[in-house]
């Protein structure tokens with residue numbers, strides 16, 4: 050394919066961005082206006098016209114999928130392109146991993162080159178063990194993950210700082226890095242290194258967090274130039290820390306030139322008019338297409354009725370000549386796909402589900418991965434303990450015994466393995482424990498496989514005696530056996546594809562499974578296959594389809610119960626992302642009889658934000674938004690939440706897709722107070738001086754947050770829950786706002 054043809058397709062605005070000569074250029078663009086198109090064209094332009102080698106460019110994306118799309122497009126231009134030339138193209142974390150493994154001196158930080166990447170949950174497991182062993186006093190352990198991420202100094206009087214220090218030492222000693230360690234350590238080591246990319250190119254820059262900006266900064270030297278594209282209306286990962294104004298920060302830091310792309314090429318005007326209702330401050334959104342069908346809003350009894358309706362509707366659409374692959378269904382939570390999968394299978398509708406279960410979700414695979422981790426890295430004591438003390442697989446000894454056993458091994462680590470097993474093992478619970486034990490097999494693994502060619506699946510399977518360790522009498526034995534073999538087959542294919550030696554490939558596989566988890570077992574959804582695509586709203590980012598169905602647009606699902614007004618905003622942007630995937634037709638639906646108690650019956654407040662004249666609804670008597678009705682809905686939602694909190698154990702963690710909801714000790718009381726207060730007024734109102742607060746956190750514990758209001762000026766947030774927020778304004782005192790309508794802005 051001719052690169053010139055790629056560049057000829059661009060509009061004048063897009064060409065201006067691609068041919069821009071400034072040192073730092075930010076393209077702040079609307080949804081569907083060609084950001085991906087421009088980013089890829091920029092790389093092509095730099096390479097073919099400006100003769101910049103690909104290996105002089107660092108191209109940072111947010112997802113592996115986006116990085117692969119860029120690589121595929123470049124391969125289409127140059128069939129024999131060497132993938133090694135694109136070694137700096139990838140997600141922030143994978144590029145950091147490459148730098149640390151191949152170019153930076155990780156030993157300066159106490160690490161060895163063959164370190165492993167772990168997920169945040171594993172870090173929490175290590176932390177909990179340290180807390181137990183060292184008898185540290187840590188408050189709110191059920192929020193430990195967030196506290197470790199967010200609190201540089203402890204907000205409470207406890208041992209968090211000491212825990213952090215011990216944790217750091219433990220990770221180094223186990224030769225493991227978390228995702229944030231990857232960035233943090235790269236930033237640290239880049240200061241001393243002479244890595245000098247000519248270009249740093251960033252996709253979806255709006256979702257970058259502060260650490261990612263530090264990473265970009267660390268890559269810069271006096272000749273490095275930046276090209277970044279993004280859309281502030283599509284921030285959907287602020288819970289990972291991207292909520293501040295990235296555009297402003299970059300512009301300010303590098304005196305960047307800012308360009309914009311405004312015309313949406315994807316959706317017809319009827320869809321864009323609906324999308325516009327969800328833009329912050331009613332921003333501008335123009336398209337270059339005609340008006341199309343009005344969007345449809347459907348009332349459904351429940352998710353089963355909806356799945357049956359969708360099966361019929363999809364057949365009808367397909368019969369008109371639209372391929373299945375042009376149809377997509379989006380939902381808020383992953384588990385909403387199950388009923389669609391069942392009904393579609395029965396009705397012969399071909400489909401693909403994006404983001405199935407991860408390895409960590411399947412116990413036997415989680416156990417097997419930890420086994421491989423420990424086999425590759427005997428310092429990884431936490432994986433070792435997990436493997437030996439699992440209740441269903443392996444030796445099934447107690448955690449305490451496993452810890453003692455591994456400690457015994459590490460105390461003798463100066464001995465070689467042969468010596469270790471011939472001496473008196475009085476630390477083991479049973480003297481003959483090591484005879485052909487799983488521990489011995491794991492410890493001898495690297496030596497055994499260091500010189501062999503890539504082994505057969507059965508060789509690895511038998512080496513670890515999986516048949517014994519999966520316990521043939523267990524009900525899940527056959528299924529587990531198949532899963533382990535499938536995992537090993539995937540591993541061998543991966544290593545062959547990457548042309549690596551066995552142990553090197555295994556290490557890479559383990560790290561990739563931590564970084565991209567989901568893609569190892571269920572390969573990425575194949576966009577080209579003629580199947581209907583089912584996915585969460587989060588997964589839909591960057592894609593486009595002729596027909597889009599967004600289901601479950603009920604309060605409690607879309608939007609999910611939000612804990613802060615930023616979260617409510619983010620839910621709104623998420624729906625915006627979903628809506629703007631549609632090229633020609635869009636349908637939203639809601640349940641009158643939802644299956645889960647967290648979901649409120651009836652259309653969500655988001656549907657009510659769409660003016661009546663933009664919607665075709667065959668069976669709905671729609672009212673425009675009415676505060677009293679909304680008050681009733683919010684109250685009901687509040688009651689549901691209160692029931693949920695009362696019925697749950699205080700230590701329970703409810704996992705809602707990627708976001709955690711923590712149930713804190715004093716939230717029950719807080720919610721009751723709130724419900725009472727809801728019965729008074731819902732609009733902005735004065736809080737009298739007698740109001741005693743009942744704050745979730747005491748004022749000293751609350752992080753100081755400033756917000757501004759058009760009339761009252763700048764104030765400090767004194768309390769907040771999922772629906773209401775209270776702000777103290779210097780000149781006006783305390784005011785309470787309903788978040789859905791407040792025009793507060795984060796300062």
Ligand SMILES: Nc1ncnc2c1ncn2[C@@H]1O[C@H](COP(=O)(O)OP(=O)(O)OP(=O)(O)O)[C@@H](O)[C@H]1O
Pocket residue numbers: 058059060063078079080081082083084085086087280313314315590591592593
């Ligand atoms: N100059 C152009 N002429 C015609 N169509 C275009 C042009 N530029 C982009 N498009 C088309 O518009 C659609 C959106 O483009 P693209 O995916 O690059 O936009 P985006 O800004 O990255 O989208 P999103 O905001 O959803 O991430 C695609 O179908 C693309 O082929």
